[in-house]
Amino acid sequence: MGNRVICMKKKDVAIRTGGDGSRSKRVSRSQRKLLGDEEMLHRRALSMAIHQAQLSQRFDGSVSRRVGSTSSRRQTLSDPFSNNKQVPDLVDSLAVKKVVLVHGEGFGAWCWYKTVASLEECGLSPVTVDLAGSGFSMADPNSVSTLEEYSKPLIELLQNLPEEEKVILVGHSTGGACVSYALELFPEKISKAVFICATMVSDGQRPFDVFADQLGSAERFMKESQFLIHGNGKDKPATGFTFEKQHMKSLYFNQSPNKDIALSMISMRAVPLGPMMEKLSLSTERYGKGRRFYVQTLDDLALLPDVQEKLVRENSPEGVYKIKGSDHCPFFSKPQSLHKILLEIAQIP
Template sequence: MGNQIVSMAKSMAPKKGSKKNSSNASGRGKVRGVRKGSLEEEVMQKQALALALQQHQKAQMRLERTMSQRAAPGPTPTSTGRLPRSSSTRARSVTDPVVHPQQLVNGALDQKVLQTLETRHFVLVHGGGHGAWCWYKTIALLEEAGFTASAIDLTGSGIDYTDPNSITSLSQYVKPLFNFFEKLGENEKVILVGHNVGGACISYAMEHYPRRIAKAVFVAAAMVTDGQKAIDIFTSQSESEEDMLQKAQNFIYANGKSAPPTALEIDKNLIRDVFYNTSPSKDVALATVSIRPVPFAPLTEKLSLTSENYGSVRRFYVETGDDKALPVANQEALQRNNPPEKSFKLKGSDHAPFFSKPQALHKTLVEIAMLGAKS
């Protein structure tokens, strides 16, 4: 194969002695022209070789993926007695672990394990200013592991082009999520995941659809109590931390300065420092062009939560260890005031673990899905 690639590269490179390299200039001009032509030829040969190698690697990866899909469903131990590694080409690191290898087959949970779960369906609710787009890594990982993942665009978010300034209530903001629940099968349940102010949104949904929600997961989210507002969670921080968050926020007064704010806009020059301080640059770039103003009225609405409805749903909290928008101390205070069934920590994650620690977040979500029935 190596000889074929070299031959391919040579065939893609220009031929020596072509008319392009000939010159009718003086002797000195000819020497310089030959040297320049040789250099260009060498560069083009290297580029051709690199392209050929790249094409070969892509073809090899496609072949390996096809082979893994055609393989028998059961794992085949290697000579060392260990299960083979997943055929996924996604890079992984020690600090961003994958799902525990037990019960894994080619990167997915064993079908027997999946069949024992109360539900395989995750519903992902974004935070303020974001949209369904922010969950793209989480969606891919969950589906590869055999789950179903649905990401919701709340009103005025993502590809829902309602003017955020026109949204005047929490019920209006979460209407797409409620529409989703109305379309679920009669006995179908989901695992509801909320990020940032999405925590208040899923709390509101837990109160209205408790029998449709098997578990609720708050990811660096506003896990409010009865009578509390989402904005309370983000305005109770220490002075230095609050200043950093406030610097990234600009209020919009669509009804005039004498009326309350209608939306809150995030300063795109500061979002990396506050929200994505450990996230990859490409994801920060995605957020910069995708993030939208946050409707203000839903943030200031008090929630009415009852033990019969909201309190009947199993709750879990996921802490983000290097969060500048909602520091760990505040996340811990939330949990003391409203204890979840269990808490998980993502070390080194900023406020957006779906960008900065997607594998660790995925592992946590799968672990929550696999937790047995509450005794």
């Protein structure tokens, strides 16, 4: 019921205006303002990304070295038209308002720029982190060899939370492994964990195992992949991997706007390999008691919908949501739908 108030489709707005011409013009001006605000946000993110790309030149193997059973709470959502002015009143009473956003492989905190703006606008408190070797992190991706090292910025953030404060923890793609790792360490600090087309693995699984149907076994990938980076020398074990740009575009951004693809192409960095190949140790007593929600992306070519459905069946989250028309990056391709889902999860008692 709450979301019907929060998010109305454009045709609903037209009906409620009663066909009044002046009202229609005001709606149009409002829409133009939203578009202008988004454009300003995008320019700011692009500026930050260019700065990051310049910084990352110092790292070998990063940007400069790139070479070629489901709950009954299941929904299918399309882009809503959000009446954001009504939202703060609805979230004022929430016990947990802080939303920590964790990016996936190759991305950084910059990828959440639309999500941050929309969550702030509705009265929540979004926080982003750059995992080690990602985004603005000064760590060389080739030096990050364990999930503990990779997740360190997130773990420090949770450790430094005031006593009794909880957060909603959101992870995208392989950032889901960091969310699971954090949920095992700090179940008392995480109110809800949200996995967005993410690696919601079981105990003893590696993040890479989720992609095995598409990339082959980990052993085969390590032996044959053309995307591996040997940051310590060709005669040493691989330290990271990255996809060439055209391959990345077709896998990750098949539904995303061109300007967000351009932003990503100059911002994404190599992915530390070690954390992706590490088996997670998850206990029933800690991780198993966490409240988990999963967001499926139905036009995803990087983590196929069938694979996501399998993850949901095998890991039984409390709630499952589906976004039509979204590629692997719903924060770009369907930001309003993603916003609506995160807002609804935040309001679940």
